Amino acid sequence: MGVSRRISRRKFCSASAAAAVTALASPLPALAQSAARIIVIGGGFGGASCARALKQIDPKLQVTLVEPNRTFTACPFSNNVIAGLRSIEEQKFGYDKIAASGITVVALEATTINAAARTVGLADGTSLAYDRLVLSPGIELRFDALSGYDEAAAAKMPHAWKAGEQTLLLRKQLEAMDDGGLVVITAPANPFRCPPGPYERACLIAHYLKTKKPRSKLIILDAKDAFSKQRLFQNAWKELYPGMVEWVSLSQGGKVNAVDPATNTLITDFGNHTAQVANVIPPQRAGRIAAIAGATDNTGWCAIDPVTFESRSAPNIHVIGDACLAGAMPKSAFSANAQAKTCANAIATLVAGRSPAAPKLINTCYSLAAPDYGISIAGVYHPKNGLLADVEGAGGVSPLEASRDFRAREADYAQSWFATITAEVFG
Amino acid sequence: MKALRAVIGLATVMASSLPVLAASDPPPGAASCSGCHSRGVTGSSVSRLNGRDAGEIATAMAGFRNGSLPATVMNRIAKGFSDDELRAIAAWLAAQK
Numbered sequence: 001m002g003v004s005r006r007i008s009r010r011k012f013c014s015a016s017a018a019a020a021v022t023a024l025a026s027p028l029p030a031l032a033q034s035a036a037r038i039i040v041i042g043g044g045f046g047g048a049s050c051a052r053a054l055k056q057i058d059p060k061l062q063v064t065l066v067e068p069n070r071t072f073t074a075c076p077f078s079n080n081v082i083a084g085l086r087s088i089e090e091q092k093f094g095y096d097k098i099a100a101s102g103i104t105v106v107a108l109e110a111t112t113i114n115a116a117a118r119t120v121g122l123a124d125g126t127s128l129a130y131d132r133l134v135l136s137p138g139i140e141l142r143f144d145a146l147s148g149y150d151e152a153a154a155a156k157m158p159h160a161w162k163a164g165e166q167t168l169l170l171r172k173q174l175e176a177m178d179d180g181g182l183v184v185i186t187a188p189a190n191p192f193r194c195p196p197g198p199y200e201r202a203c204l205i206a207h208y209l210k211t212k213k214p215r216s217k218l219i220i221l222d223a224k225d226a227f228s229k230q231r232l233f234q235n236a237w238k239e240l241y242p243g244m245v246e247w248v249s250l251s252q253g254g255k256v257n258a259v260d261p262a263t264n265t266l267i268t269d270f271g272n273h274t275a276q277v278a279n280v281i282p283p284q285r286a287g288r289i290a291a292i293a294g295a296t297d298n299t300g301w302c303a304i305d306p307v308t309f310e311s312r313s314a315p316n317i318h319v320i321g322d323a324c325l326a327g328a329m330p331k332s333a334f335s336a337n338a339q340a341k342t343c344a345n346a347i348a349t350l351v352a353g354r355s356p357a358a359p360k361l362i363n364t365c366y367s368l369a370a371p372d373y374g375i376s377i378a379g380v381y382h383p384k385n386g387l388l389a390d391v392e393g394a395g396g397v398s399p400l401e402a403s404r405d406f407r408a409r410e411a412d413y414a415q416s417w418f419a420t421i422t423a424e425v426f427g
Numbered sequence: 428m429k430a431l432r433a434v435i436g437l438a439t440v441m442a443s444s445l446p447v448l449a450a451s452d453p454p455p456g457a458a459s460c461s462g463c464h465s466r467g468v469t470g471s472s473v474s475r476l477n478g479r480d481a482g483e484i485a486t487a488m489a490g491f492r493n494g495s496l497p498a499t500v501m502n503r504i505a506k507g508f509s510d511d512e513l514r515a516i517a518a519w520l521a522a523q524k
Contacts, residue, residue, distance in 0.1 A: 338459040341453075342458055342459075345453060345458060357452070359455050359456075359458075361458075362460070362504055362507070376499070378500050378504055380456070380504060380506075391507040393506050394504065394505075394506040394507030395503050395504070395506075396503050406499065409472075413472060413499065415472075416463070416471040419465075420461075420462070420465040421462050423467060424462075424465075
């Protein structure tokens with residue numbers, strides 16, 4: 001199966017653009033073993049990692065990365081940007097090195113998928129054919145889930161759950177707030193991107209407030225009764241920001257049912273909270289292309305095979321990262337990267353006509369309670385009963401009792417992790 | 428000796444012409460390591476593992492697992508692997524550039 005229509009040259013930003021266009025435009029024999037065509041949609045931690053891993057495992061694979069943005073803005077460490085501890089520029093990564101490694105980078109949005117014909121339609125009307133497709137579309141924020149919270153409301157009450165302009169908007173609002181103001185963060189029910197993220201954000205905003213606006217308060221309105229690294233975060237709030245951070249659980253009336261952006265009000269069954277700065281993290285689902293591909297189930301997320309990450313509903317389509325339901329694995333950048341490499345190995349094995357062995361995967365998530373106070377959660381996962389399950393006896397969180405030196409070391413490892421993973425993916 | 432070299436040479440050519448080498452597939456868990464452990468030389472506080480002695484890696488992992496070697500997170504991770512799995516991961520990492 002060849003490419004159904006010629007792709008215009010200027011749409012490619014590959015270093016070897018001309019060669020890639022020629023290769024794609026000429027009808028290819030279906031020699032899956034020597035020249036399988038793999039398309040990866042989504043250039044974040046999952047997709048970009050997967051494209052690179054595929055090319056490293058087998059340089060003969062024809063790997064195309066479809067990502068409309070020329071720059072990727074990373075979410076991990078974006079809470080530091082919100083707290084004024086880091087520049088947004090440090091969060092930005094380009095695709096030049098990926099293109100230079102022999103991967104065809106197509107800077108267009110994928111708009112349609114024909115799973116039967118194995119083609120991906122692009123925003124300019126052209127299409128690409130594949131033997132295997134990898135979807136790593138991240139999340140879509142649900143602007144239909146919380147009454148009053150639509151895209152217009154997000155310009156007033158930022159979610160800052162996709163890094164970029166929203167991150168900077170929340171930062172600006174915190175800078176403009178008077179000392180003594182109320183900051184409210186709303187946290188969604190599970191599952192959602194970055195389970196410890198809202199609580200790390202509370203810590204780092206509190207760090208900013210304690211330093212610059214010490215009479216201010218921060219309330220977390222939560223749609224849950226429990227959250228990731230809970231005791232560690234609660235201890236850190238007590239130890240580092242006494243009297244400043246309040247967590248309102250689901251059973252205490254924390255679930256926000258509606259918002260009023262005109263007055264910055266968050267409405268719960270138990271009463272209203274009017275904030276000077278309202279950070280609304282809404283419910284989420286898999287990025288839109290996953291539903292277009294027929295890879296989502298009624299949860300809005302993508303069920304996958306835990307060995308190959310192939311969709312349970314869409315054959316030859318693999319889903320990795322935040323969009324997939326990976327059982328016990330959380331929706332983190334580390335998970336997305338680990339899944340990407342496992343999926344790439346499985347695809348290379350499948351196109352070679354072999355069966356992939358059962359993998360094991362690792363996740364490690366660091367959070368900062370303060371710039372020099374890191375905490376972590378880790379897990380080891382294996383396929384079990386059709387899901388990725390925790391390996392019993394492994395994983396868990398940082399010790400509840402630990403020296404500040406231990407916390408400082410974890411903060412340092414967090415920084416190292418970010419430098420290493422972004423170098424592996426984009427460098 | 429010459430004959431042996433020729434055989435090795437031929438094997439290398441044959442091996443490199445295969446699309447995927449079963450022997451080079453990372454053993455369970457190994458692909459995740461590079462999330463933290465840099466493949467390149469950086470100013471990272473986390474040690475580089477690629478190309479390191481397999482015995483050294485396996486011994487460290489065994490130490491993390493039984494608690495004899497202090498750690499922040501590797502103790503929690505090492506507990507997810509058997510001796511055989513740790514040896515396979517160590518050998519694979521040692522063989523990586």
